[in-house]
Amino acid sequence: xxxxxxxxxxxxxxxxxxxxxxxxxxxxxxxxxxxxxxxxxxxxxxxxxxxxxxxxxxxxxxxxxxxxxxxxxxxxxxxxxxxxxxxxxxxxxxxxxxxxxxxxxxxxxxxxxxxxxxxxxxxxxxxxxxxxxxxxxxxxxxxxxxxxxxxxxxxxxxxxxxxxxxxxxxxxxxxxxxxxxxxxxxxxxxxxxxxxxxxxxxx
Numbered sequence: 001x002x003x004x005x006x007x008x009x010x011x012x013x014x015x016x017x018x019x020x021x022x023x024x025x026x027x028x029x030x031x032x033x034x035x036x037x038x039x040x041x042x043x044x045x046x047x048x049x050x051x052x053x054x055x056x057x058x059x060x061x062x063x064x065x066x067x068x069x070x071x072x073x074x075x076x077x078x079x080x081x082x083x084x085x086x087x088x089x090x091x092x093x094x095x096x097x098x099x100x101x102x103x104x105x106x107x108x109x110x111x112x113x114x115x116x117x118x119x120x121x122x123x124x125x126x127x128x129x130x131x132x133x134x135x136x137x138x139x140x141x142x143x144x145x146x147x148x149x150x151x152x153x154x155x156x157x158x159x160x161x162x163x164x165x166x167x168x169x170x171x172x173x174x175x176x177x178x179x180x181x182x183x184x185x186x187x188x189x190x191x192x193x194x195x196x197x198x199x200x201x202x203x
Contacts, residue, residue, distance in 0.1 A: 033066070054105045064137070
């Protein structure tokens with residue numbers, strides 16, 4: 001009996017923990033900023049109405065800005081003293097603007113249909129602009145994090161190549177001078193080395 005009760009308690013604890021983790025992930029997906037509560041109801045995750053669609057668009061902008069900020073967050077011992085990068089600062093500002101717009105969407109949504117039509121249209125235009133800014137931020141972040149491409153027309157690379165060519169030419173000239181001075185044997189290209197002799201010699 002004790003074993004059964006212990007098993008039930010264990011499985012109940014695991015189920016509660018899994019439900020809590022799923023709830024936290026759902027809230028993070030629902031929020032524009034994971035650290036800021038939203039006034040948007042949870043039903044807006046699937047609600048087809050205009051206000052809910054605006055909220056979901058802002059949530060995507062917030063998720064993208066959070067990802068950029070996480071990419072440039074200092075780690076290790078420098079975490080407390082490091083100065084935030086410009087991209088991280090811009091991502092935070094963009095996310096803060098998205099949070100403010102989300103608050104306005106939630107408050108406008110409770111108005112009468114006739115009273116909220118124009119404010120929602122204005123918010124739609126503002127969200128279009130913030131989405132464009134978010135897309136540019138993500139693209140810039142990808143360029144910063146991508147490894148530097150090798151430019152075949154790079155002047156530095158061309159200078160190194162020319163320097164190597166000059167060294168090779170100088171080495172060939174030295175070999176020619178040594179051959180003329182009979183310091184190194186010159187072997188014709190068509191000659192072959194003699195086969196090795198065996199001992200004792202065969203008769």
